[in-house]
Amino acid sequence: MADPAVAEVRAGRRGPALTAGRRVLDGFLRRREASVLLVALGLMIYFRWASPVFLTRNNLVNIAQATAPVAIVAVGIVLLLVSGEIDLSVGIVAALAPFLLHFAIDFYGQPVLVGLLLALLISAGIGLVNGLIVTKLKVPSFVTTLGTFFAVQGILLITSHAYPVPIPEPAKGTWQTWLGAGPWASITWAIVIVAIFHVILTRTRWGLHTISVGGNPVGATEAGIRASRIKIGNFMVTSTLGGLVGIMEAFRINTIDPNIGGGTTLTFYAISAAVIGGTALAGGSGTIVGAFLGALVLAELQNGFNLIGYSANTIYLILGLAILVSMIANQYLSRLRRAGGT
Amino acid sequence: MADPAVAEVRAGRRGPALTAGRRVLDGFLRRREASVLLVALGLMIYFRWASPVFLTRNNLVNIAQATAPVAIVAVGIVLLLVSGEIDLSVGIVAALAPFLLHFAIDFYGQPVLVGLLLALLISAGIGLVNGLIVTKLKVPSFVTTLGTFFAVQGILLITSHAYPVPIPEPAKGTWQTWLGAGPWASITWAIVIVAIFHVILTRTRWGLHTISVGGNPVGATEAGIRASRIKIGNFMVTSTLGGLVGIMEAFRINTIDPNIGGGTTLTFYAISAAVIGGTALAGGSGTIVGAFLGALVLAELQNGFNLIGYSANTIYLILGLAILVSMIANQYLSRLRRAGGT
């Protein structure tokens, strides 16, 4: 605060009698995630009103389980979008990873932990390939990851014969419960991962450089930031998280299915969650907590309207309109926030 | 050319004995679309070598018919991407439009032309809604059009009962042939549309302002350009072209199927074609002719490998690798071009 005159103005505006409650509210409203959170809460209230079972334990588990995979993938997607890239292949990596686990355990007799690490390692490797092609060979990430999407899909279908397999015996029990089948397992993972990467994005050099590389690519390079390293890293994080989500989902639904992630569907939802949460497609700005809330909003919408009992064809219309209304409200709230805040 | 010294240097570098052929080649290579064109030609040569039927008339018709819809939608997508926006809903508009035509003709007894105009008008209206929500209510276009995607899908499924219908009798014959069923009909439309919009993007105020709005949103507004008008217009163009493509495709496959466009598949291919052709996802730069060539490359890949006869699972692997290889070659060629050119 270099200028006392300016400091004065700021203090003056807020008034001297700033209560503690007001300050907490102010602090909350100043956060970028505030508006999506309000939308998520608003939906919760609406659906509770529309259906009394919405907030029962069982249904909260449903919502949690629908939120988690999208939120975890969205963590990676936010990192990539912020650094100015995108990854279309993450959903198919999610489908491949549980098969890798299955191969390692059932065909090569590896222990579960080794299988798990191998699956995640290979997932990370796919991210590495994406990153190298994008940064070293300068192919835009949209087409690069479209290419790896098809290639990995091919590998997946060839090795799996496009047919589901059961969870490997050794992985059943504790592993399966902790890694997805337990009612709160996946959401716990999601919250932990979101928390960790939120800190990474906002409080570490990696995060700062991720923002820089996406916000001002030339400037970041001029400042000596190694853009390639940052981008490759974020591609690897995204793919690894994709692999983890695939394994978790397989454990949760108790089957290893080549269609986990539904091709690009999971990716699509993750990008939507990121954008709803406030991440810009153009790079340079994004929030991981926001993406989590975005995933929550999507899960609430899907679950709530199903609970009310809409059928497939109608539900799309309702869902579409609800997305539009929620996002308009979101935008309106965040404009209010900006007008009032800093 | 203000500085004679600079002019001298330029002339000196090119050498005095610049033959006419060399100059044409130079002019060609200086064009941004040159590298994709070379990739498209390279693929043509490869596939001709791999399969003698690749360049037969029948197969060229097939490639043309696969190129046209993607290319036409890509025209709109390029305009939107260049102006910094995106439209996910265009594929579902393509599915809706032929049903609108069917409703107008078969249920309301309108003449074909009126039905056609109505269908395109309603398509444009969907674009208008997208544009208004994006520009006036400031909802990011990704989620806005995700919302309209679902909403329009709901409307489509409800009104069509998710069941295909035959082409209306009055539309059969001339209309159907000219608007899609004729072997060269769709590609002719595509070329005309690409040509028109190429001129619009590169040689009119609209195009210049589209680039400005995407390249420097603040600067464009500072220069007094009305960003909203430009964006709304481009949303409307995209939706209208989507509707047209839907009708053309229905005529070509001789059935009005709610699955035309495959949900987001067509949109996805169109974005891919645009990016392959050299349009930046981040806005501000793009070429419509490039997108056409991108669509051609995609169609060649799909057609060529199917002609050769790869089986279901393998083809994805091959296709993915081929996309990667072609795009790396593309990037390499355009780096050569830039190093040599201006």
Next chain:
Amino acid sequence: SPQQDDEPTGGAGNFPETPKWKFTFVNHVTTNPFFTPTQYGMEDAATLLGIEKPQWTGSQNSIVAEMVNATNTAISAKVDGIAIAVVDQNAFRGPVDQALDAGIPVVSYNADGARADTGTNRLAYIGQGLYESGYALGQRALQQVESGEVVGFIATPGALNIQPRIDGAQQAIKDSGKAVTFTAVATNADVTRGLSIIDAYAQGHQNLAGMLAVDAGSTSSVGQTVKKYDMRAKSLKVAGGFDLIPETLTGIQEGSLDYTIDQQPYLQGFLPVVYLYLYKLSGGLMAPSETNTGLLFVTKENVAPYQSTKTRYQGSATDQVLVPRSGPIPHG
């Protein structure tokens, strides 16, 4: 439980007054035209019985996780009965047990786990196996093909509504021991791209002996391609596929396609509602019974009525109509 809270309504027909029970159908491809008649069947049964129109939900792109979510949501919502297309052998065991524990009757329709293992503890299965229908597709083709190349088109490999069909067809050809090679070829979720792909494949393989398809879009596209290149005049001995969309029927009638398989989807919607209703009505005394809805080959011989009458029972119209027929019924 909500049943008791609901105001009982006048019973339908001879039935006593019942609550307006609400059933949920969990499907793997909710917007697929194949299931349009299934939804009519389910609606008609519900109207007949004076209960609420059942909910039609699940996944659009055969994503099992979404189906499991939808099933769990239905359990949370305490619906009165669930019908599931059990497209995965393992995924639904838990949810079905949960539903049964919660007193919700569950039947499966259209798909019922794998051949050896139904995969769930559902009360009964109503439908005809996807794998079996694929097997029938292959067997029928073998009546006309002795040797050579047969291709099977599939829109989305790995998708649970059609992958078992192509696996079945492949197995049938393998089991026959004939010198027939079978290749599965991917088309596309977008029917228009699918047509281009089939066209390309046909041009690259001029001496195909058979062309099969396992989804509605690919089937009609096979018919169009056969007609376009007049492949019947060349080496092509057989062309066939699934479902009854208009362009496919045209293909049958014009002879480009030899047959298409009608899996009677209407019954797959109608019967589960009746079974679940009777189960509720009888306090569980009338257990749902296994029902093979069978399959029906539509060929040039019997295609006429399909084409001349658009019916709700095939999905091609919404109106309730009485379809008159006369004359003897063909039999073996």
Next chain:
Amino acid sequence: MTGDALRVVGVAKRFGALTALRDVNLHVAKGEVLGLIGDNGAGKSTLMKIICGFHRPDAGQIVVDGTEVVLRSVDHARSLGIDTVYQDLALVNELSVYHNMFLNRELVRWPLLNNRAMRRRAEEHLRDMGVNLPDVTVEVAKLSGGQRQAIAVARSVYSDARILLLDEPLAAMGAKEGTLILDLIRDLKERGEVSIIIIAHNYAQVLDVCDRVNLLQHGEITFDKRATDTSLEELTELVVAEYRTSRNRRRHA
């Protein structure tokens, strides 16, 4: 005051908690060149952006030729003859030099752009400003800082604007190019039809070309003298004095 081409009355502007402009009153006569000086962050650019319709003021009026106007957009201000060289230049990196120079005022041979005419005129303008450029068809992204600024200046100076707002138009210009642009401004002034507000930190240049000098401080105009009545020393002293007292205040705080 009826002779004023532009009057700004009591304009205020806040950005969230920050008050950028508190109560600005300012006027420019027809044909007059007004120099606007002030510290970094004083609010000079904000004031320009209000006058050109880019920002809405929170309070106050803009009076053009004696008529109060509420500017709806930059386009609207342009239609009133107000044109601006922004400090951030407002160039589109992806477009060529000549397209940038005619941005939103393109020469058209309907329906197409008249590229040839724009190219020719762009070359002329740059030559008159003494700016060397490889080629007017080059994208502005590739240009040097001074070349970019020259384009932005040319865009406005060669428009037919009646009120020109120049926000540090010479910041990146070389000695030679700067001199030539000042000559151009003097030309405009001599024709006596254009009113100009020019922001600059180089007080010598300000005194050289301006008729009158205003100082913007703490969101208000605190100094208003004819250029002939003041001097480089006085202006420098004004700014440094303010700095000294604020430094003392901080020391004692």
Next chain:
Amino acid sequence: MTGDALRVVGVAKRFGALTALRDVNLHVAKGEVLGLIGDNGAGKSTLMKIICGFHRPDAGQIVVDGTEVVLRSVDHARSLGIDTVYQDLALVNELSVYHNMFLNRELVRWPLLNNRAMRRRAEEHLRDMGVNLPDVTVEVAKLSGGQRQAIAVARSVYSDARILLLDEPLAAMGAKEGTLILDLIRDLKERGEVSIIIIAHNYAQVLDVCDRVNLLQHGEITFDKRATDTSLEELTELVVAEYRTSRNRRRHA
């Protein structure tokens, strides 16, 4: 010449058809401040970007402390003690003032950023430069032109670089802030450990702070004198003379 902190030998750079630098030879002694002047588009910024590792030269050598180096990246040059204020500032609009000020040289309390320390130091630096800012936590996108430049300058000037490249560091600075920054540069010079190349179009400032002045013209250094041996008039004349001849040449062409 062994005492030179930096020597540039025969450096050339082409952009496609355009030759920006033809054959540049230049040297800076330890503790020396070199002023680099030249027309807009003369290639000054290009030269800086070569010395700081951003561009690769097409030919020529960079010699740091008597050892030839091939700079692989900006990071590499930084590790040799070379730091730059770019003409385009290289700020990330999305980040706060203090994060920008420590960009890629963040203070860390592993594994987290030490935001508090960065904030404190950023406030100090800005105060020393006399720059008023609403708050160092504000995003730089919201700042005025001069405030932005101050951040970029502070970033390099307060780094422990041994060779500083300042590309028009005062272009957007106010009179007061500019004076204070020049003071800072003089401080660095007095300590005698930092070598500085400073590009500026304000020749008075150049003569004020530099030991030696070089003129870059036609891709070469055509003038090299001690600041005490030349004058404002001579420098101005140099540039204008060149302009006159080129104008004449054009007239006759």
